[in-house]
Amino acid sequence: MPGQRKRRNRQEAARRRRAETPGRWEPLFSTQDEVEFRDHVRRLYEEGAVTADQLRLDTFCGRLEHPTTYRVSVFVPKARP
Structure with a gap:
């Protein structure tokens, strides 16, 4: 897919920054309403x-x-103390 490498690199950089910061x-x-979810974000x-x-956006797939x-x-x- 076009742009996938750029997005993946950006996500990896953000993940490394968070790994350095404890939290x-x-x-x-x-x-459970997708429209309400999008509006809130x-x-x-x-x-x-x-x-x-x-931010972390999670979608828990339903059955x-x-x-x-x-x-x-x-x-x-x-x-930090």
């Missing part, structure tokens, strides 16, 4: 509250018993 992923928002970017490196769930998590660096 944890904290769930920020969870929903868009608002976060527009407000400038977070950068793309600080008949469990519907698809979308979750936004934010990276919280460990506080």
Whole structure:
């Protein structure tokens, strides 16, 4: 796919930066509505509250018993003493 190498390199660089910074992923928002999920992520970017490196967007695929769930998590660096 066009642009895949560039995207992969960008993701690897972000992953290395996070690996150097101790911290944890904290769930920020969870929903089963994809439109609501997209709107929330868009608002976060527009407000400038977070950068793309600080967000993790998860999609938990559903089945008949469990519907698809979308979750936004934010990276919280460990506080230094």
